[in-house]
Amino acid sequence: MSIYPAVDALVEEFKATGRVVIVGASLAGLRAAEALRAEGFDGHLTIIGDEPYEPYDRPPLSKQVLKGVPADHTKLPRVRAIDADWRLGVAATGLDRAAKQVRLANGDQIRYDRLLIATGSRARPWFNPAEAALQGVFTIRTRDDAARLQEALAAGPARVLVIGAGFVGSEVASICRELGLAVTVAERGSAPLVGALGGVIGAIAADMQCDHGVDLRLGVGVTSLEGDASGHVRRAQLSDGTTVDADVVLASLGSIRNTEWLEGAGLAAGVSGVGCDAGCRALDINGVVTDSIYVAGDIARTPHPLYEYQFLSMEHWDNAVLGAEVAAHNMITLEADRWPHLLLPTFWSGQFGVNIKSVGVCSFGDEIVFTQGSVKQRRFAAAYGRRGRIVAAVTFDHGKWLEYYADLIERSAPFPPPAPGFDRPADMTPVPAEFPDPGGPTAMAEVVLTGHDPSERQAQYMPRRRLGPAVSPDSSTRKRGVS
Amino acid sequence: MRIIVDLNRCQGYAQCVFLAPDVFELHGEEALRYDPNPDQAQRLRVTRAAAACPVQAIALDRLDEMEAGGAA
Numbered sequence: 001m002s003i004y005p006a007v008d009a010l011v012e013e014f015k016a017t018g019r020v021v022i023v024g025a026s027l028a029g030l031r032a033a034e035a036l037r038a039e040g041f042d043g044h045l046t047i048i049g050d051e052p053y054e055p056y057d058r059p060p061l062s063k064q065v066l067k068g069v070p071a072d073h074t075k076l077p078r079v080r081a082i083d084a085d086w087r088l089g090v091a092a093t094g095l096d097r098a099a100k101q102v103r104l105a106n107g108d109q110i111r112y113d114r115l116l117i118a119t120g121s122r123a124r125p126w127f128n129p130a131e132a133a134l135q136g137v138f139t140i141r142t143r144d145d146a147a148r149l150q151e152a153l154a155a156g157p158a159r160v161l162v163i164g165a166g167f168v169g170s171e172v173a174s175i176c177r178e179l180g181l182a183v184t185v186a187e188r189g190s191a192p193l194v195g196a197l198g199g200v201i202g203a204i205a206a207d208m209q210c211d212h213g214v215d216l217r218l219g220v221g222v223t224s225l226e227g228d229a230s231g232h233v234r235r236a237q238l239s240d241g242t243t244v245d246a247d248v249v250l251a252s253l254g255s256i257r258n259t260e261w262l263e264g265a266g267l268a269a270g271v272s273g274v275g276c277d278a279g280c281r282a283l284d285i286n287g288v289v290t291d292s293i294y295v296a297g298d299i300a301r302t303p304h305p306l307y308e309y310q311f312l313s314m315e316h317w318d319n320a321v322l323g324a325e326v327a328a329h330n331m332i333t334l335e336a337d338r339w340p341h342l343l344l345p346t347f348w349s350g351q352f353g354v355n356i357k358s359v360g361v362c363s364f365g366d367e368i369v370f371t372q373g374s375v376k377q378r379r380f381a382a383a384y385g386r387r388g389r390i391v392a393a394v395t396f397d398h399g400k401w402l403e404y405y406a407d408l409i410e411r412s413a414p415f416p417p418p419a420p421g422f423d424r425p426a427d428m429t430p431v432p433a434e435f436p437d438p439g440g441p442t443a444m445a446e447v448v449l450t451g452h453d454p455s456e457r458q459a460q461y462m463p464r465r466r467l468g469p470a471v472s473p474d475s476s477t478r479k480r481g482v483s
Numbered sequence: 484m485r486i487i488v489d490l491n492r493c494q495g496y497a498q499c500v501f502l503a504p505d506v507f508e509l510h511g512e513e514a515l516r517y518d519p520n521p522d523q524a525q526r527l528r529v530t531r532a533a534a535a536c537p538v539q540a541i542a543l544d545r546l547d548e549m550e551a552g553g554a555a
Contacts, residue, residue, distance in 0.1 A: 057487060057519060059490070060519055063516060064516050064517070064518065064519070069518055069519070069520075070520075072520075073518065073519050073520030074519050074520070075485055075519075075520065076485065076487060077485040077486060077487050077542055077543060077544030077545075078485075078544050078545060079542070079544075079545060080545065317490075317491065318489075318491050346491040347491070348490045348491060348493075348514075350510050350511070350514030350515075350516065351514075352511075353510060353511030353512075353514070354511055354513075354514065355495060355510075355511060355512070355513035355514035355515075357491075379512075397511065397512050397513045399493075399494050399495060399513055400494045400495075
């Protein structure tokens with residue numbers, strides 16, 4: 001309640017007659033819509049989605065669906081009726097903040113009072129478009145992707161090649177082995193899962209893959225894919241000079257955030273997502289918070305108090321659910337009652353018969369210590385630390401202990417943490433966690449500053465264009481410098 | 484019917500696997516896999532499984548409690 005009755009009346013009027021537009025009809029978009037209705041929003045609600053399907057759950061797509069559960073069985077359960085105007089199968093293509101309108105691919109303009117950006121990310125395609133177009137080359141992100149890959153796997157290919165050993169690639173490799181298919185996994189890094197969990201855990205994941213009969217090639221990239229006369233992929237060339245014969249190729253190269261439609265809208269949007277405050281309010285390109293635009297799900301980058309207030313993208317299921325609820329709440333609430341989105345991120349991945357779970361941000365740590373169980377038996381817990389405090393934990397078939405570590409992380413407990421007095425490993429010495437070097441700056445500026453007077457000073461977006469072979473601006477600058 | 488299991492919350496107690504074995508299965512010792520859209524004939528079993536889950540990780544859709552065509 002506000003001390004100003006007129007403000008309360010405005011809030012009530014907004015809840016009764018306001019217009020909320022949600023762009024993105026996946027987990028975050030649906031949960032936000034349900035939360036809005038649960039909190040008493042009775043106004044007009046529009047949900048825009050580029051896929052023709054009602055919201056579905058993605059985690060089963062790289063697991064159950066590939067084993068034969070139909071892809072259309074993943075529609076998300078509804079917790080309440082949301083009485084929305086669904087605009088499915090039509091992408092949002094632009095945002096006009098001055099007119100408060102979202103532009104759609106079919107030319108329609110949808111007006112909003114409050115906007116939720118939840119457009120998530122898409123699979124990074126194979127870099128060579130001609131090779132990507134070969135039959136038998138797949139990515140996996142959507143329902144249709146999963147249905148096509150399932151069909152290809154069910155046809156009994158002689159060998160599957162998985163490019164990239166992140167969680168999705170590793171899960172698909174696991175399913176291939178369950179289906180009795182020969183599978184090669186090619187990973188540029190030193191180990192599977194190395195980006196998310198570091199080299200120490202990655203080495204264990206590598207052993208798991210090898211024990212299950214995966215032909216694992218580490219430290220190699222795939223340089224090209226070759227097709228036969230009918231346009232079906234048959235072979236891959238690897239950077240170490242070897243070749244792999246495969247008739248199904250999955251490119252699991254991570255994701256690209258769907259921010260292109262926000263170009264020119266003046267928001268803090270770019271390849272790393274859309275920046276927002278911890279209350280899910282979008283930042284404009286100058287870093288100033290907006291009042292009517294909110295962000296949730298994979299596309300959101302938000303400062304996290306536990307991690308030195310760094311802007312984090314938490315591309316996990318729980319982030320979509322909780323972020324959507326917080327964004328929805330804050331959309332229809334006055335400042336004094338707003339909620340912060342303070343998620344301790346968690347995720348899971350079932351692969352090769354092991355349940356891998358994690359809490360916190362592992363890659364924020366630089367040391368790791370095994371605290372429980374046995375690496376040999378692949379039943380263990382390990383904690384990640386940075387500067388003497390615990391920042392994350394990972395478990396292999398030890399998920400019941402995750403809450404214990406979550407509690408320590410929330411309290412910024414010392415690292416190495418006190419191990420529960422049970423099932424302790426022989427060696428509890430912290431070692432480097434071996435995350436890959438994030439590398440130097442990309443030298444691809446997206447934003448420049450212009451103007452001198454405070455009223456003119458502003459950031460300006462310089463969209464990155466990918467035309468033909470990538471030319472690094474860094475190298476061209478150096479050439480100019482030399483000449 | 485539609486179901487979803489919060490696999491962050493799931494700790495592999497496997498009560499659901501005993502109560503609705505055609506819907507839930509364990510992959511290894513702890514990783515749960517399930518059919519997110521089991522046949523309506525499984526409703527009673529799935530409802531019991533959801534009730535028995537020690538960490539209450541299983542959510543059932545309430546579409547049939549909504550008006551017909553509740554997808555709107």
